[in-house]
Amino acid sequence: MNRDLHDYRQTYAKGALLLENTVDDPLAQFAIWFKEIEADGGVKEPNAMSLATLGKDGFAKSRIVLLKEYDQDGFVFYTNYESEKGESMNLHPQVGLSFFWPSMERQVIVKGEVSKVSEERSNTYFNAxxxxxxxxxxxxxxxxxxxxxxxxxxxxxxxxxxxxxVAISRPSHWGGYIVKPISIEFWQGRPSRLHDRIRYRIEEGQWIKERLAP
Structure with a gap:
């Protein structure tokens, strides 16, 4: 069966993203955008993000997980350490995250290194x-x-x-991961597919901010 989807087109015209209107720290810029998407109310779960990993079979796989915390160190989510994604992250800690917020025509794309959070942090979240x-x-x-x-x-x-x-203790096979970014891209849809793309990348411990062609 051949299904032609060529006529699925969307005009993006809800905003602009200019270098001069962004802050120097990408985590601070993420916080600004996240608060704006919360206030907009057009996305049911703004903390839903796609996590992409490389499996032991050599195939990349992405799935939706929920962002539970973010700070200057990175993005935190929780899962089963012995799951397929847990095994993949243990083998290949280089991962990708992406957020898609269609109501504001925005994406955020993250590349980073993933590692487990402390047992104390995992316990605190599990108990809550x-x-x-x-x-x-x-x-x-x-x-x-x-x-x-x-x-x-x-x-x-x-x-x-x-x-x-009886109170339930956190099982040893379950806990948190933090993705510490090396690159964060902010994407804003624009008319005629001339989208705005601002990328932050780490270089010698400093964030470099640059515009990418759409």
Whole structure:
């Protein structure tokens, strides 16, 4: 079946991104944009980001994860260390992140090195999660083949009974990662596909800011 999608076109005209209107630190620029997209309200989960990794099979793979923290050091998310993406990040710590915020016609594209956050930081976040989310970290042997969904449902029922009146400790196979960026690109859609692209890249410990052709 051949499906022609050539007529899917969108005119981008909601904003502009000029070098002189950006700050010198890309994490500060990200904070500005993130606050603007929160205020805009047009994206249900503005913290949803695509995480791209290189697997042990040699194939790149991307999936959506949720940004839970960001600061001057980078971008933090949480997952199962023994999952497919966990194994991939352990093997190849060079990863990509991307955010797409269509309501403001913006993207942010990150390249960086990923590493685990401290156990203390992971514990703090895990302890703040709803109990059913904590149980989910125990139930799912993430990325492993299972016979059917009932396996998950039965295990969840058992664990709910087991931990009905008991605090749940963070399992050792679950915790946080931080992506420390070496490059952050800010993309603003513009008419005629002449989009604005401002890239920050690290050079000798300093951020270099430059405009890219669309």
């Amino acid at each position: 999660r709803p109990k059913e989310s904590q149980l989910g970290a125990l139930v799912s042997d993430q990325s492993k083949v299972i016979s059917d969904r009932q396996v998950l449902e039965d295990t969840m029922t058992e664990l709910k009974e087991k931990y009905a009146d």
